[in-house]
Each structure stands twice: as C-alpha cells, then as structure tokens.
Amino acid sequence: MANGSLLHRVLLQNEKPLTRPPGPLYVTAMPNAQNHDRSTAPDRIDPDNKTPGEVYLCQVSPTVSCGACCGLYNVQNPSRETMTRMLEDRTSRFAKVPRTIEAIDHFAGDAFFRVEGQKQPVKDFHHCPFLGLIGPGNHTVGCLLHPLGEGNAGVDWRGLSYYGSFACATYFCPTCHELAPRYKRLIRKAADHWYDYGLMITETDLMGTFLAQVEDRMGRRVDDRDLEQRPEAVTRIREFLAIKTVWPFRDPAQPRLTHFFFHKKAHQPPAIGLQCPEAEASPWAPVLTALWSVIPSPAILSEAESLLNRMADGLAMALK
Numbered sequence: 001m002a003n004g005s006l007l008h009r010v011l012l013q014n015e016k017p018l019t020r021p022p023g024p025l026y027v028t029a030m031p032n033a034q035n036h037d038r039s040t041a042p043d044r045i046d047p048d049n050k051t052p053g054e055v056y057l058c059q060v061s062p063t064v065s066c067g068a069c070c071g072l073y074n075v076q077n078p079s080r081e082t083m084t085r086m087l088e089d090r091t092s093r094f095a096k097v098p099r100t101i102e103a104i105d106h107f108a109g110d111a112f113f114r115v116e117g118q119k120q121p122v123k124d125f126h127h128c129p130f131l132g133l134i135g136p137g138n139h140t141v142g143c144l145l146h147p148l149g150e151g152n153a154g155v156d157w158r159g160l161s162y163y164g165s166f167a168c169a170t171y172f173c174p175t176c177h178e179l180a181p182r183y184k185r186l187i188r189k190a191a192d193h194w195y196d197y198g199l200m201i202t203e204t205d206l207m208g209t210f211l212a213q214v215e216d217r218m219g220r221r222v223d224d225r226d227l228e229q230r231p232e233a234v235t236r237i238r239e240f241l242a243i244k245t246v247w248p249f250r251d252p253a254q255p256r257l258t259h260f261f262f263h264k265k266a267h268q269p270p271a272i273g274l275q276c277p278e279a280e281a282s283p284w285a286p287v288l289t290a291l292w293s294v295i296p297s298p299a300i301l302s303e304a305e306s307l308l309n310r311m312a313d314g315l316a317m318a319l320k
C-alpha cells in the first residue's frame, strides 16, 4: 500500500516505513503503550505525566475518548448514529474472534471490506478496522487489539494493525504538543461524548482561536477550574464541541468532518479568502478555515462572524 508508506513516514517522522510484524513473538514483545494507553482511564494511572504537553487526551472518562489518529472519522458516512452502529457491530463481532493471527487477519479483511471498500473522504488516511467500543458498558471508542482489551489476556496484538504496535503506542497528535495545556484541560473536563470530542480534539487552530477569543473578552486566562459550579459554561463548551456537525457555512461540496492533521499541506481546507479576500483578515479566519466554510461575500462573512461572536460571548459570560 503506497499510501500507507507515506503515512508511516508522516506518523513517525522517519523515512523508513514500518514493516508488518513477522509473527507472535514480535507481537508479544511489543512495547506496551505505557505512556499512551488507550484502554486505561486517567483515574487508574496519571498519564498526564507521561504525555507530551502535560495533558492526556486519549481516554478521558467512561464516555469520552478519541480515536481520531486511528482514522475513526474517515468513513463515508461519519454521522454519530452510523458510526455508533459500526463500532457496536465491530466490537461484538471481534468478541467472537479467536485470538490467533489468522483469525484477527480475517476479521481485519472483513472490516476493511465493510469500510474501506467504500469511498473514503481522505484517501491517504487509513481507517483502522480495530477501532471499537471499550470500557465499562462499551461507551468509549478505543483499540480492540490493546493488551488490556477484553479477551486479549494481556497480549498486545497491535502489531497486526496497519500502523504497527510502535506507532500505535507512541504517537501523539499535534494538539498534545501545540495546544495550551489550560485549553486542553478545559475541553477534557467539559466533554461528555466521544463523538464530538474526537471530532474536535485534533483541531488545534480552531480550539485555540476560539478559546483565545473567549479569554480576550474576559481579560484573563481560563482553565478547567473555572468550570466548577458553572454548568452553563460546561453546556456552552459542549455546544462548541458540536460545531462541526451543525456549522451552517460548511461547503456542501466538501462535507468533510474528518481532520487530516498529519501534514500541514496535504488534504487541508482551501484558503478562506478565495472568494472574499476580507475573510483572510477576520479574527475568526482559522476557525472559518478549519470548518471548511464557504464565504462568498462580506455579508456572509459578517453572518459567520456574528455566530462565532455570540458563541464566544456566551461562554465568556458563563465563565464570569
């Protein structure tokens, strides 16, 4: 898979693509994601200490987690309902799979056919067929091959995945490195569902711009402690996290929700000022761009800015 080689290079920032592990010895010898444990909730260990950027974002709570870097949303129909059904179905089918290389390979092939046989929004972005639902009651998205996964008996089967166990265990998305820790803590604390959270948590520019606007209005910095005793603020942040699915200015010709964040140039949204140069100078330009907006005129720009201003005003008020 040529595209896979490219992605491996991007992921690992290394010119050598990963090779598929040769057998079970390699599988069991894989490092165990000590610092990037997508099956362990933060209350069981303190993963913040082991995460670049101080804030662990992958498995957050019994209902909030992320699988965006595993290509979660890169499917033809990424609606909440369709994806939930897909993950439920996959999880129940994987529960019956014997833990052998042959059986897991067969499962992957079947899942590839179900998802990757379709037209995907970003052709260079692999959707891992081992994403499923994990945790108490299966309410969070996570890795079915993880050694702590149900039925895996401590064996790390991620070596059988397309990315390979090393990438799975060590990769951290740009948000971990680039977004201010206080913003990450705020989002992590307010989020209540894996779907909206995973759609947004990789959108570093979008989140950073919006929360900086909120701070400007307040004249001070915000942090997760501001959410204590402020349920209205929590609600406002959750509305913000859902913005991708309700944004009225999204380009209908490119209704893409998945975010390809591995490369600064490939598969990025078009420049926001192509039709309306004034949009380039908008304080909301990074948000408008990340939302794949179509801004054909100054009047539409004004409408879009008004909507974002109202959202920022509302959150700033709720945090006061």
Ligand code: SF4
Pocket (backbone or CB within 6 Å): 057, 058, 066, 067, 068, 069, 070, 171, 172, 173, 175, 176, 201, 202
């Ligand atoms: S995209 Fe980021 S937050 Fe999400 S699972 Fe990957 S590293 Fe964790």
Ligand code: SF4
Pocket (backbone or CB within 6 Å): 038, 069, 070, 128, 129, 130, 131, 132, 142, 143, 144, 145, 146, 158, 161, 163, 164, 168, 169
């Ligand atoms: S095998 Fe790797 S890419 Fe697939 S779900 Fe698990 S962590 Fe993600």
